[in-house]
Amino acid sequence: xxxxxxxxxxxxxxxxxxxxxxxxxxxxxxxxxxxxxxxxxxxxxxxxxxxxxxxxxxxxxxxxxxxxxxxxxxxxxxxxxxxxxxxxxxxxxxxxxxxxxxxxxxxxxxxxxxxxxxxxxxxxxxxxxxxxxxxxxxxxxxxxxxxxxxxxxxxxxxxxxxxxxxxxxxxxxxxxxxxxxxxxxxxxxxxxxxxxxxxxxxxxxxxxxxxxxxxxxxxxxxxxxxxxxxxxxxxxxxxxxxxxxxxxxxxxxxxxxxxxxxxxxxxxxxxxxxxxxxxxxxxxxxxxxxxxxxxxxxxxxxxxxxxxxxxxxxxxxxxxx
Amino acid sequence: xxxxxxxxxxxxxxxxxxxxxxxxxxxxxxxxxxxxxxxxxxxxxxxxxxxxxxxxxxxxxxxxxxxxxxxxxxxxxxxxxxxxxxxxxxxxxxxxxxxxxxxxxxxxxxxxxxxxxxxxxxxxxxxxxxxxxxxxxxxxxxxxxxxxxxxxxxxxxxxxxxxxxxxxxxxxxxxxxxxxxxxxxxxxxxxxxxxxxxxxxxxxxxxxxxxxxxxxxxxxxxxxxxxxxxxxxxxxxxxxxxxxxxxxxxxxxxxxxxxxxxxxxxxxxxxxxxxxxxxxxxxxxxxxxxxxxxxxxxxxxxxxxxxxxxxxxxxxxxxxxxxxxxxxxxxxxxxxx
Numbered sequence: 001x002x003x004x005x006x007x008x009x010x011x012x013x014x015x016x017x018x019x020x021x022x023x024x025x026x027x028x029x030x031x032x033x034x035x036x037x038x039x040x041x042x043x044x045x046x047x048x049x050x051x052x053x054x055x056x057x058x059x060x061x062x063x064x065x066x067x068x069x070x071x072x073x074x075x076x077x078x079x080x081x082x083x084x085x086x087x088x089x090x091x092x093x094x095x096x097x098x099x100x101x102x103x104x105x106x107x108x109x110x111x112x113x114x115x116x117x118x119x120x121x122x123x124x125x126x127x128x129x130x131x132x133x134x135x136x137x138x139x140x141x142x143x144x145x146x147x148x149x150x151x152x153x154x155x156x157x158x159x160x161x162x163x164x165x166x167x168x169x170x171x172x173x174x175x176x177x178x179x180x181x182x183x184x185x186x187x188x189x190x191x192x193x194x195x196x197x198x199x200x201x202x203x204x205x206x207x208x209x210x211x212x213x214x215x216x217x218x219x220x221x222x223x224x225x226x227x228x229x230x231x232x233x234x235x236x237x238x239x240x241x242x243x244x245x246x247x248x249x250x251x252x253x254x255x256x257x258x259x260x261x262x263x264x265x266x267x268x269x270x271x272x273x274x275x276x277x278x279x280x281x282x283x284x285x286x287x288x289x290x291x292x293x294x295x296x297x298x299x300x301x302x303x304x305x306x307x308x309x310x311x312x313x314x315x316x317x318x319x320x321x
Numbered sequence: 322x323x324x325x326x327x328x329x330x331x332x333x334x335x336x337x338x339x340x341x342x343x344x345x346x347x348x349x350x351x352x353x354x355x356x357x358x359x360x361x362x363x364x365x366x367x368x369x370x371x372x373x374x375x376x377x378x379x380x381x382x383x384x385x386x387x388x389x390x391x392x393x394x395x396x397x398x399x400x401x402x403x404x405x406x407x408x409x410x411x412x413x414x415x416x417x418x419x420x421x422x423x424x425x426x427x428x429x430x431x432x433x434x435x436x437x438x439x440x441x442x443x444x445x446x447x448x449x450x451x452x453x454x455x456x457x458x459x460x461x462x463x464x465x466x467x468x469x470x471x472x473x474x475x476x477x478x479x480x481x482x483x484x485x486x487x488x489x490x491x492x493x494x495x496x497x498x499x500x501x502x503x504x505x506x507x508x509x510x511x512x513x514x515x516x517x518x519x520x521x522x523x524x525x526x527x528x529x530x531x532x533x534x535x536x537x538x539x540x541x542x543x544x545x546x547x548x549x550x551x552x553x554x555x556x557x558x559x560x561x562x563x564x565x566x567x568x569x570x571x572x573x574x575x576x577x578x579x580x581x582x583x584x585x586x587x588x589x590x591x592x593x594x595x596x597x598x599x600x601x602x603x604x605x606x607x608x609x610x611x612x613x614x615x616x617x618x619x620x621x622x623x624x625x626x627x628x629x630x631x632x633x634x635x636x637x638x639x640x641x642x643x644x645x646x647x648x649x650x651x652x653x654x655x656x657x658x
Contacts, residue, residue, distance in 0.1 A: 035456035035634045087456070087633030098458045098632030114460030115421060116390045149389035152421065177390050178350060179366040181357020185389035250358030250365035307635040317628045 003213070008273055011053050011209055013287050015045040015266055018069045020295045021078055022240075025068075025085065028299065029244040035087055038099045041069030043239040043256075046265035047172050048073035050204070050212025051140060051232070054220055060108045060126035060139040062119030065100050066238070067112025070142050075107040082298040088305035095308040096316075117150025119143060120169060124156045127167035127229070136224050138166040145186055146177030154197070160229035161198040167229040168219050169199065172206060174238040179250050191233055199231045206236030207263040210272065236265070322514040330483035330515045331372045331448075331504065334490035335410065337519055339380055342408060345494055348386045348398055349412030349448075353377035356387045369414050370450055370509050392418050396425035396447065403443045404433065408494055415457075416449035416465045416503060430499045431474035445499045446490070452543055452593060453630050453641050454507030462630035462637075464542070467592075467599040469501050470571035477501045477571040478524060481545040483513040485568060488522025496524055505543045527574035529581070533561025535655045537581040539604055540591035541567035544642060548591050551648035560655055562589075570600050578604060579612045586617035587654045591647050596624040618657060623650045 003011075022042040028034050041048065044066075052061065052073035063070040072078055076092060084091030085099045092102055103111035110126060113119045123141035130137040147153050148171050160167040171194070177185045191201045200222060204215035215232050222230050237259045241248045273279040315321065325333070339345045352373040354366025363382070367374025377385045388395050392413060399409035413419055419426060426447065433441045453462040470477045476498050480486040486504070493500040530545060531552065540548045545566045552562050563581040567573065582588055588608050592601035601622040608620055623642045631640055 035637075036632060037455070037457050037461065087635070095633035095636060096459075096629075096631045098456065100458055100460065101632070114458065115418065117421065146390040149391050150421070151391065151393050176358065179354035179358075179369075180351055180387055180389075181355075181359070184357030184387070187389070249362050250355035250360055252359035252361075255359045308631075308633050309635070310639055313628060313631050313636045313639055314626060 005278065007053070008279060009283065009287070011049050011213075012269055012273070012284060013291065014049045014053070014073055015209065015269065016287055016291050017078055018042070018045045018048065018072050019266055020291050021068060021072060021082070024295050024299060026240055026244065034085060036098050036100070038085070038244040039066040039242065040238065040240040040244065041066050043259070043265070044172055044174055044206060044236045045069055046209040046212050046269070047170070047206045047234050047236060048142070050209045051170060051216045053213060054216050055108065055138070055140070057106065057108050058135065058137040060110055060123060060130070062110045062123040062126070062141045063112045064116070064119060064142055064144060064147065065112060065114055066144070067102055068099070071102045071104070071109055071112065074109045076102060076104045076109055079298045079301065082302045083305050086302040086305065087307070088302060089308040089312060090305050094312050096312065117143070117147045117152040120147065120153045120156040124160050124165060124167055127160060127165035128163065130166045138168060138220065138223050140168045140170055142170045142172060144177065145171065145173045145182035145190070148190055149177070149185055157194070157197040157199060157229070164226070164228040166223045168223060169194070169229065169231040171231065171233045173233065173235045176238070176242065176250070178242045179246070181250070194231045194233070199229055201231045201233055204232060204234040206234030207265050207268060209265060209269050237263070323517055324512050325483050325515040326510050326512050327480070327483045327486045327504070328371055328509040330487035331490055332374060333515070334487045335373060335376060336379070338491055338494040339376065339384065344406065345408045345410065346384045346386060346402065347373055347376055347410045347412070348388060348395055349373075350388055350390055350395070350414050352412055353382070353385050353387050368412060370506065372448070372504070372509075373412065392421035393425055396422040396430070399445045399447070400425055400430050400443065403430070403445045404441055408444045410446045410448060410494060413447060413449045415461045416451035417460045417463050419449065419465055419469070426469070426475070427472055431472045434498070435474060442497045443499045444497045446493045446502050447499070448502045448504060450506040451503045452505040452507055453637055454543065456632055456634055456637055458632040459629035464503070464594040466501070466503055466570045467594045470600060471598070475499055475501055475571060476524070476569070477503065478569045479503045479505070479542045480568065481508070481542055481566050483511065483515045485522055487515050488520050489524055489568070491521040492524040495521065500524070503542070507543050525569040525572055525574065527568055527577045528566045529577065530564040530566050532563050533585070535560050535562055535585060536587040536589055536651055537563045537565065537578065537585045538589045538591060538651060539565045539567060539578055541570065541600070542593060544591045544593055547642065547644045548647050550644040551651060554644070554648055555651055560651065562651060567600070573603065573607070575607050575611065578607060579615070582608060582612045583615045586615055588616065588620045589623065589651050589654050590620065591623045591642055593625055593641060595627055596622060597627055599624060618654050621650045621654045623647055
């Protein structure tokens with residue numbers, strides 16, 4: 001699928017935003033300033049961005065505990081996300097949700113999720129609305145190899161097929177389900193299994209933005225033709241542990257290092273677009289610098305932002321309190 | 322006796338019971354960890370909080386079973402294995418994940434014995450980490466004993482210290498009914514004297530942590546240490562309390578509560594859970610129904626608010642009943658302030 005220079009620069013910017021956001025959180029976590037559990041998405045940027053660059057605010061996504069990348073790619077404000085992760089009153093969810101529960105319904109972002117397999121059934125419900133509107137909008141669920149083994153996901157896939165919904169199930173295989181290898185937990189070929197549910201599968205190289213972007217174009221064509229749901233499966237890796245602080249004893253020491261050097265989504269993107277003379281390296285450098293400064297500023301403002309008070313704890317349980 | 326953490330005490334109980342009975346198996350996500358990983362380690366995690374560390378090395382993967390992330394199937398596996406004669410110890414990494422597996426717990430294991438005419442038994446332990454204190458937000462911080470204690474057929478226990486953690490886990494494994502075994506995640510690193518060698522403690526029955534004359538304070542889990550802090554401060558002002566560690570929320574030791582109440586005349590219940598239809602309200606009901614004549618003041622409940630567990634440090638601190646709130650509540654009960 002042909003993309004304009006503007007599109008390409010925007011995609012790079014989004015991927016860089018996610019990478020810097022996550023790398024910075026990795027550092028800030030060590031300082032002890034950030035509370036709770038943080039699951040970082042670095043290494044998988046090409047998937048979130050390759051998919052969400054096709055979507056608008058009318059489309060919906062559901063995400064996972066490893067949700068920052070999906071949130072940014074879907075248009076959540078990274079500054080407000082940073083404030084949320086710092087637990088601030090002016091964070092995207094008023095400091096109530098934190099890293100694992102970032103959501104922005106106006107952007108079609110139906111929530112990161114603390115429950116593995118919690119998101120796909122919700123996205124099926126959103127797809128029902130897309131179908132009723134008949135405007136070509138779609139719902140996408142992101143999930144990992146772990147969620148691919150949850151009964152909730154099996155039910156969601158079948159339901160979407162039965163109702164012929166405009167729904168795309170994305171499985172991002174980063175090699176691990178928490179602390180266990182995906183090869184152990186997924187007992188059969190995931191592509192074949194997904195097809196068994198009646199879902200056509202579009203496969204992509206999860207380190208390659210252009211591969212994911214093309215697969216998503218194909219998936220959308222299928223869904224928008226009224227042929228019902230489908231799946232997109234892409235392999236990548238996560239650069240960090242299951243959560244921040246995870247000693248990662250299950251991983252060979254050089255696994256990430258090797259992948260970073262050879263497969264990194266941003267490096268491959270840069271190489272591709274500069275070698276094809278689509279974009280000058282200097283333009284990408286300028287984006288890098290701009291985002292580095294922006295993230296710095298987000299952290300600075302998050303540190304200064306007000307803490308939530310008791311009124312935030314005691315509201316929004318119901319419409320009237 | 323040796324000073325150990327609650328994590329070590331639980332681990333010791335698992336080794337003890339697995340050595341004692343070959344029918345005891347451990348099932349869960351990452352209970353050993355590392356299967357299929359690139360490092361080749363088969364004990365890479367030992368459970369997310371390290372409680373099952375080392376079991377794989379001694380007992381192997383037939384008895385220490387790493388599962389996919391499939392909570393319904395994990396509990397189902399335990400249910401079927403129990404009906405067929407084993408004593409499974411299933412782990413739900415976080416108590417909140419009970420939602421995914423609820424049918425297997427609520428409609429299945431809890432009811433086997435009764436529905437099947439008393440001919441079936443389900444000697445299952447479901448270990449779960451619970452509680453706030455790590456800013457893990459609304460889906461990783463709940464204390465779910467109130468909800469599960471309402472289910473006939475389930476036993477529910479909440480150890481508050483390492484010795485009980487060891488002795489009660491051993492007792493839970495030997496028990497012939499399903500036991501929900503709730504470990505407060507903020508207590509895993511807490512230390513205490515733990516009996517060496519084989520040790521089994523009563524599974525149920527409350528424990529009188531300290532005795533006093535002015536009020537009965539009933540609490541459990543992490544709140545026991547918070548209530549003890551409050552009691553220590555009040556002692557300076559001449560107010561003393563019976564501090565009761567509930568230990569088990571199903572069944573509840575009514576006898577100890579009522580006996581203490583008959584001596585103090587005042588009841589304060591401290592519960593980290595949400596207040597509605599809770600253990601705190603259950604104990605208040607017991608006092609109203611069976612201890613009414615002893616009550617010299619209204620029962621005071623100190624609980625979390627009726628909200629999900631919030632994320633931010635400041636919010637979680639307000640959410641969890643702390644020593645200051647407990648102290649104020651006891652003063653209120655005693656002095657009517």
